[in-house]
Amino acid sequence: MDGVRTAFRDECARLEEVLRGLAGTDLDRLTPCPPWRVRDLVAHVRTGAGRLVDMLATPAPDRAEVDAAGYFGAAKFTPEVDSARIDSARREARELAGVPEVAADFARAWRATDAAVAAQPAGRLVRTRHGDAMTLTEFLRTRVVEVGVHGLDLAEALDRRPWLTPTAAAVVAHLLTGGRPVPAGLDWDPLTTIRKATGRSDLTDRERTLVDESGLRWLSFGG
Template identity: 25%
Template sequence: MSLHPTLQPYADAWTHSIEAISELVQPLVEADWNRRTPCPGWSVRDIVSHVIGLDCEMYGDPRPIHSLPRDLFHVTTDLQRYIEVQVDVRRHHTAPEMTSELEYTIIRRNRQLRNESRDPGTKVRGPLGTELTLEESMRSHAFNVWVHEQDLRTALGRPGNLDSPGAHVARDVLLAELPAVVAEKADAPRSSAIVFDVHGPVEFLRTIRVDIQGRGTLETAPALGPAAAFTLDWETYVRLACGRVTPEAAADRVKAEGEPELTAAILRNFKVTK
C-alpha cells in the first residue's frame, strides 16, 4: 500500500517546503542563525529547531525532557510552553549541528511517508495530549512548515514560494478560519456579507455571509452591497492571519471599505494562529 490520495497533497506540500528550508539554511554562517524572524520571539535557529521538533514528533519520537527558563517573555500559554520545549532544547546548537539534524530528520520522515498506509481518519497524537485525525495532522503540519519557510525567507531576504504547494494548503487552512473571524470574533451584523478580494501569487475572491443566527459561512459567489470589503495582496493576507504583522503596520497594503468600526474589528481579530 502507499499514501492515501487524500493525504498526498499535504505530503507534497511538506516535501516542497522542508527542502526549501534546507536549501535556505545550508549555507548560513553562525551569525545568520541568530537573525530575528517575523515569528514573535524566534530567531532563524529557533524556527529551524521548531520545524525539526515538529517532524520528530510526527515521526513518533518521544518529546525531550527539558525545563524552560523563566525569562522567555514570548511564552505565555500552555500551548506555547509545549511548543517551546523543542526550540529551547536546541538553542545552543551550532550551525553544523542544526543542518545535520535537519537533514537526518528529512531522511527519516521521507522514509516514513513512503511507507505510510494508514487511513486519513486514523487518530494520531496532537499537542498537549490531544487527538486528531492523520489528515488533520498532515494538513496542519504542511501549513506550519510553509509558514515557517516564509518566516525564514523574510529574515534572510530570500522571498519566494508564495505560490508553492504549501501556499495552496495555507490558503485553504486560513479560509476555513475566516467565518469565525468575521461572525464570531468581529461580531459582524446578522444578515450581512463581507468580501475579501486577494491578489498576487495566490488569488481568490471570497464572501463571508452572516445569517440571521449570527453564523458565518464561506462562499465563492460575490456579494452585492457588502457591509465591508477588503482588498489586499496574498503575502499581506498571510502575514496578518499568522500574526506576523499588525493591522496598523499593514494599513498601507490593505484597502478596507465599509463601516470603520466593523472593518477595524475584523482586522483586529484577523490573526488565527496560536
C-alpha cells in the first residue's frame, strides 16, 4: 500500500500543478480521447481519482474477487459503458467555468481520497461501482493507472513533454506487463513501456516480433 499510495499522491500532485498553470484556452483543446476536450478529460480523471471516498463510506465486501489487472476487463469498455463515461465527463466539465475551478476541483477530489485511504485499516476491501470486490490497495493501483495514463493524453493535447512521475510509472508499467521484464533487446524505460503497451506509441515490426517471441502478453484495456 505504501508504494501505491506514494505513486497516487505523486502523480496527482503533479497533475494538480500542471492544471494550475494552464491558460483558459487550454481547456478547450482536443485530446487523443475523442470527443473529449481537455476540460472533459480532466473531469473524467477527477471523478476517477475521487471515487474511493464514497466507496470507503460503504460496508466492505467479505472477500476480494479481482485484482487490479482483473478490474480492467471487457465489461468496463462496452459501448454502453463508454457512452455513459463520455457523457458523464462532459456534463461534469460544463459545471466548472475556468482553470482555477478545474484545478481546485481536482485537488479536492484526490486529496479527499488520500485522506480517506489513510484512515483505513490494513487489508481493507472495497466494492467498485461495477460490482468488483477487491482490496483497497489493488483498487488504488487502478487509480494510479487512470491518472498516469490519461496524464500522457493530457500532455499530448497540451503539446507538453510527458510529466509521468517515476513512482507512478513504476506502478503502471508493472501492472501492464504483469510484473515481467520487457523482452531482451528492447531498451524501453517505464514511460516507453507504458506508451507501447497502451497503444499510445506504435510498435515497430522489430518490437512486435520481439514481444511475440517472448510470449509477453501485457494487460490490454478492454481485452
